[in-house]
Amino acid sequence: MNSPDEMTPKERLLAAIQGKEIDRLLVSPLILNFASRSLNLTVSDFCANGKNMGDANIACFKKYRHDIVYIFSTTSTLAEAMGTRMYFPEDDAPQVETPFIQVREDLKKLRPVDPEKDGRIPVYLEAVKRCVDAIGNDVFIVPVIGAPFTTSAALRGTERFIKELYTDPELIHTLMKVATQSVKNLIDAYVKAGGVPVTVEPIATGSMISEKHFREFVLPYLKEVYSHIHSYNLPGVLHICGKTKRVIQCMAESGADILSIDTIDLLEAKELVGEKVCLMGNLSPADGMLKGNPEIITAMVKDCLAKAADNPKGYVVATGCEVPIKTPHENMIAFLEAGRRFARLPINLN
Amino acid sequence: MQREKTDILTTLAQAVIDMDIDCARETAAEVIRCKVDPYTAIMDGLAKGMDKVNELFENEEYFVPEILLCADAMYAGIEVLKPYLPKETAWSKKKVVIGVVKGDTHDIGKNLVKIMLDNAGFEMHDLGRNVPYAKFVDTAGELRADLVCLSTLMTTTMDGMHVVIEDLKKAGIASKVMVGGGPISPGFARNIGADGYAKNAAEAVKVANDIVQSNHFSPLILKTPELVSIKRGQGGTR
Numbered sequence A: 001m002n003s004p005d006e007m008t009p010k011e012r013l014l015a016a017i018q019g020k021e022i023d024r025l026l027v028s029p030l031i032l033n034f035a036s037r038s039l040n041l042t043v044s045d046f047c048a049n050g051k052n053m054g055d056a057n058i059a060c061f062k063k064y065r066h067d068i069v070y071i072f073s074t075t076s077t078l079a080e081a082m083g084t085r086m087y088f089p090e091d092d093a094p095q096v097e098t099p100f101i102q103v104r105e106d107l108k109k110l111r112p113v114d115p116e117k118d119g120r121i122p123v124y125l126e127a128v129k130r131c132v133d134a135i136g137n138d139v140f141i142v143p144v145i146g147a148p149f150t151t152s153a154a155l156r157g158t159e160r161f162i163k164e165l166y167t168d169p170e171l172i173h174t175l176m177k178v179a180t181q182s183v184k185n186l187i188d189a190y191v192k193a194g195g196v197p198v199t200v201e202p203i204a205t206g207s208m209i210s211e212k213h214f215r216e217f218v219l220p221y222l223k224e225v226y227s228h229i230h231s232y233n234l235p236g237v238l239h240i241c242g243k244t245k246r247v248i249q250c251m252a253e254s255g256a257d258i259l260s261i262d263t264i265d266l267l268e269a270k271e272l273v274g275e276k277v278c279l280m281g282n283l284s285p286a287d288g289m290l291k292g293n294p295e296i297i298t299a300m301v302k303d304c305l306a307k308a309a310d311n312p313k314g315y316v317v318a319t320g321c322e323v324p325i326k327t328p329h330e331n332m333i334a335f336l337e338a339g340r341r342f343a344r345l346p347i348n349l350n
Numbered sequence B: 001m002q003r004e005k006t007d008i009l010t011t012l013a014q015a016v017i018d019m020d021i022d023c024a025r026e027t028a029a030e031v032i033r034c035k036v037d038p039y040t041a042i043m044d045g046l047a048k049g050m051d052k053v054n055e056l057f058e059n060e061e062y063f064v065p066e067i068l069l070c071a072d073a074m075y076a077g078i079e080v081l082k083p084y085l086p087k088e089t090a091w092s093k094k095k096v097v098i099g100v101v102k103g104d105t106h107d108i109g110k111n112l113v114k115i116m117l118d119n120a121g122f123e124m125h126d127l128g129r130n131v132p133y134a135k136f137v138d139t140a141g142e143l144r145a146d147l148v149c150l151s152t153l154m155t156t157t158m159d160g161m162h163v164v165i166e167d168l169k170k171a172g173i174a175s176k177v178m179v180g181g182g183p184i185s186p187g188f189a190r191n192i193g194a195d196g197y198a199k200n201a202a203e204a205v206k207v208a209n210d211i212v213q214s215n216h217f218s219p220l221i222l223k224t225p226e227l228v229s230i231k232r233g234q235g236g237t238r
Helices: A009-018 A035-039 A043-047 A050-065 A079-083 A104-109 A120-136 A148-154 A158-167 A168-194 A212-230 A249-254 A264-274 A285-290 A294-308 A328-341 B005-017 B021-035 B038-057 B064-084 B108-119 B133-143 B157-170 B186-191 B201-212 B223-232
Strands: A068-071 A086-089 A095-098 A140-146 A196-198 A236-245 A258-263 A279-283 A315-320 B095-100 B125-127 B147-151 B176-180
Touching: A009 A140, A009 A315, A035 A043, A035 A050, A043 A328, A050 A068, A050 A120, A050 A328, A068 A120, A079 A120, A079 A140, A079 A148, A079 A168, A104 A168, A120 A140, A120 A168, A140 A168, A148 A158, A148 A168, A148 A212, A158 A168, A158 A212, A158 B064, A158 B108, A168 A212, A196 A212, A212 A249, A236 A279, A249 A258, A249 A264, A258 A264, A258 A315, A264 A279, A264 A294, A279 A285, A279 A294, A285 A294, A285 A328, A285 B186, A294 A315, A294 A328, B005 B021, B005 B038, B005 B064, B021 B038, B021 B064, B038 B064, B038 B108, B038 B201, B064 B108, B095 B108, B095 B133, B108 B125, B108 B147, B108 B201, B133 B147, B133 B157, B147 B157, B157 B176, B157 B201, B176 B201
Parallel strands: A068 A140, A140 A196, A196 A236, A236 A258, A258 A279, A279 A315, B095 B125, B095 B147, B147 B176
Antiparallel strands: A086 A095
16 A cells, blocks of 8 residues: 555544544445445345344455445335335345335334334344454444435335335434434444444435435434434534435435445535535445546546545545445455545645 | 316316325326317426426425325326327337446335436336346337346446446447446446436436437327336336
């Protein structure tokens, strides 16, 4: 590595949060199911148990030394633990097969999760614990939770769910309340396991719903989630992929301290909410990580930094969404190298 | 008292725009009672409303829930009018095969494109989601499809589009291909040899029209009863 770091990822994140001096900005590709590759596991094996998921992430961290280790396989894990049936492709992230709430009557069966025993949550808890034990001195272990709207959509079936924003708002709120309680229960369990939980709300993307619906059905519940996270003195992180220009103001009002964003110009995001929140993003996973090459990726990292490194509330170099599973190793190295080199403070892009 | 025809047509269009299924259904019944031509009612009423919806979507005033509900209203109206349409029509419609490629079950984007292309006068054949590559090729061959539309939301499945395009070529099928979905960029579309890329459902109509070079009047697909089989709930939509 041509630019050695002076701080461990953990020291860096801690200092950044506390507003202390850091050697460089954080560089955090959204390595999720991609971690399976570090132990040559298929994604289904990676998700199968906590040992695999934990050990793959440990191996991945030892290989790349990225600034944040995420524990994740799908945004629907909470919904799954509440009763939604999943489909597990051989080598891809699990997807919703049959939503739990088929008819309104099913709402009666809906309960907030017990993270210690429901669904596959114990897999994730074990993965978090293994990582905390093995690499927790060097890096924060960050389990990713599907936020209330995303969880509710997976409980009901997304297409039906978003139509019911109009046709059955009461059902939406009922789902959202239980989902929010589940999210809070899971936050508690992850914190207890030594993790720093963050939330993703991709169904509330501006590609899908309007700002009006975001305000009515998403924002109040996100506020509840982040105030719960803040009660642990932890920062709130909100990731929404797809187009977010229309909803980014709402995102910034949610109480989240860091917004992880995808399809929006970083300059625009900085202008709209940079005084309020730290930004994170938004190198293209497909055109950059998967289909790009080291040269392209280096240019993309520099472009992100040129636009957002001076964001008033801070900036984290990241991909806009999950790093594709088949991302070539040299592309990941290029991303991290470019980050380590060009995100050093003070910023010098030459 | 009977309303003016233009008044009824305006109400039909507005019912679609307002996502008002009941109003669309009732007004369609009024069409029959007042002996307004059902074909005109679809063309200049329901479909016109859906065109406006497309515009509202393009301007980001309408989003996904709105489009789905507007389409429900449109199809509810068509359902009422369908029995009164002529049994046979001589239109030659452009045939489109559409689906989400294997490995991916996210189909909302595909469904939006289907709705918009349907409304724009294409004959839609929906293969649903998680569709094996060979199914696209076989169906395109059997139907002699003018256009194959491939959708995916995931980076893990996007390369499947390339496979379908190659297989279509190998099989000697002349269908054009349009691709779209979250991770897809114009550059990727070009690299895999797609004939077109659409960034959203509204744009899909323009791109599809360009691709199939429908420079002649392309009639509304929905007026042909058998084609209304694409109505919601069939073809893999859940």
